[in-house]
Amino acid sequence: MLVLERDQLGAGTTKGGLGGIRHQFVDELDIRMSQLATAFWRNFEDRTGSRHDFEERGYLFIANTEVGVAELRLPMPLYERMRAGVRMVSRIEIAELVPGIRVDDVFGGRFGARDGYGDPLVALAGFAAAAQLDGATFREGVAVESLLRDGDRVTGVRTGAGDVRADRVLLATGCWTAALAATAAVPVPIWPYRRSIMQSGPLPQLARIPLTIEWESGFHFRPKGAAQRFAMPNLTADGKEEKGPAGAPSAYPGEFAPLEVPASLEPWVRARAAWRHPAFVELRIVDSWSCYYEMTPDDHPIVGAVPGVAGLYIAAGFSGHGFMHAPATAQLVVEEMLDGRARTIDIGDLSLERFQSGRRPFKAAVL
Numbered sequence: 001m002l003v004l005e006r007d008q009l010g011a012g013t014t015k016g017g018l019g020g021i022r023h024q025f026v027d028e029l030d031i032r033m034s035q036l037a038t039a040f041w042r043n044f045e046d047r048t049g050s051r052h053d054f055e056e057r058g059y060l061f062i063a064n065t066e067v068g069v070a071e072l073r074l075p076m077p078l079y080e081r082m083r084a085g086v087r088m089v090s091r092i093e094i095a096e097l098v099p100g101i102r103v104d105d106v107f108g109g110r111f112g113a114r115d116g117y118g119d120p121l122v123a124l125a126g127f128a129a130a131a132q133l134d135g136a137t138f139r140e141g142v143a144v145e146s147l148l149r150d151g152d153r154v155t156g157v158r159t160g161a162g163d164v165r166a167d168r169v170l171l172a173t174g175c176w177t178a179a180l181a182a183t184a185a186v187p188v189p190i191w192p193y194r195r196s197i198m199q200s201g202p203l204p205q206l207a208r209i210p211l212t213i214e215w216e217s218g219f220h221f222r223p224k225g226a227a228q229r230f231a232m233p234n235l236t237a238d239g240k241e242e243k244g245p246a247g248a249p250s251a252y253p254g255e256f257a258p259l260e261v262p263a264s265l266e267p268w269v270r271a272r273a274a275w276r277h278p279a280f281v282e283l284r285i286v287d288s289w290s291c292y293y294e295m296t297p298d299d300h301p302i303v304g305a306v307p308g309v310a311g312l313y314i315a316a317g318f319s320g321h322g323f324m325h326a327p328a329t330a331q332l333v334v335e336e337m338l339d340g341r342a343r344t345i346d347i348g349d350l351s352l353e354r355f356q357s358g359r360r361p362f363k364a365a366v367l
């Protein structure tokens with residue numbers, strides 16, 4: 001196996017993500033992917049020989065309105081059927097889970113004890129080391145310029161350093177996948193959507209709390225060592241919260257907004273954070289960055305064989321959950337590449353075919 005990376009491993013969205021790992025989705029397939037991935041996260045060291053701490057401290061959603069609590073309750077029958085370890089929690093339990101948190105404006109919440117968070121770059125280093133020991137070759141600083149297509153099959157890739165012939169080519173190129181697939185005349189509806197993260201100075205008293213999310217506003221925070229990392233929705237020109245893009249672009253991949261953190265976000269984060277927890281009143285933001293969600297029209301990834309082009313596969317377009325599902329995605333796409341079909345979980349619904357045929361197996365939902 002040869003991995004070609006035009007920059008350095010992790011240089012894309014992976015270096016910027018929040019590292020959350022959750023089971024709290026509304027589609028059964030997503031929960032199955034989380035369960036498969038979590039089994040791997042729990043045994044990361046045994047499976048890769050490298051250390052990665054999956055901090056299984058849970059995901060806590062809190063709702064400010066009765067409507068919000070009702071929305072949080074809606075998928076509970078699915079979680080019960082899937083034994084996903086999720087329960088509704090009262091204001092009192094929320095205050096126990098996050099000591100000091102403001103709850104007088106909270107109507108209730110939902111907690112998934114098997115959820116938590118990890119570190120995308122540390123995990124990537126472990127995956128890469130294990131793959132290398134198993135014989136994979138990594139070439140950094142080599143960009144794929146185009147796919148080599150001969151009739152109805154892909155035969156390799158063209159790079160600045162020459163052509164590479166291959167029976168099977170997997171595009172795992174995040175929000176850059178549409179442009180690359182287009183070189184083989186394959187339309188792929190993936191586009192970039194900028195989101196941002198901020199990091200505080202040390203707040204060690206909150207080092208062991210769950211990843212906590214305000215359901216209505218989309219503001220969330222998690223410990224990172226002694227610091228806190230904050231994720232937030234985007235703000236529109238008139239100051240409204242925007243959790244996902246207003247719509248798909250007219251052409252793919254669409255516009256790449258510059259990776260600058262919009263100036264309007266920090267005051268918004270300071271205000272939300274100070275309101276939510278007294279420890280955040282004198283918040284010191286020591287770092288902030290932006291990176292791209294890789295969007296698809298239904299916020300679900302495209303994983304598997306490209307219909308009509310033998311030898312071409314895609315694993316991309318994960319919006320805000322590509323890290324958590326990575327061990328499952330890797331296993332399932334490799335099963336499909338080697339055996340013609342993923343056997344551990346049926347991922348037929350993630351095929352690019354759904355956009356070609358207009359089939360709509362998923363509802364869109366971005367955190």
Ligand SMILES: Cc1cc2nc3c(=O)[nH]c(=O)nc-3n(C[C@H](O)[C@H](O)[C@H](O)COP(=O)(O)OP(=O)(O)OC[C@H]3O[C@@H](n4cnc5c(N)ncnc54)[C@H](O)[C@@H]3O)c2cc1C
Binds near residue numbers: 319
């Ligand atoms: C703000 C934010 C918060 C997030 N939080 C979470 C979270 O809490 N939990 C979670 O699970 N996910 C989260 N995500 C999403 C997650 O980070 C991504 O889904 C995941 O990192 C995608 O990984 P990837 O390998 O598919 O893509 P990338 O990490 O983008 O990797 C694609 C790679 O392809 C390379 N490449 C592109 N074109 C070429 C070419 N032509 N030739 C060679 N190489 C090429 C790039 O250089 C890049 O390194 C978040 C994302 C953002 C933006």
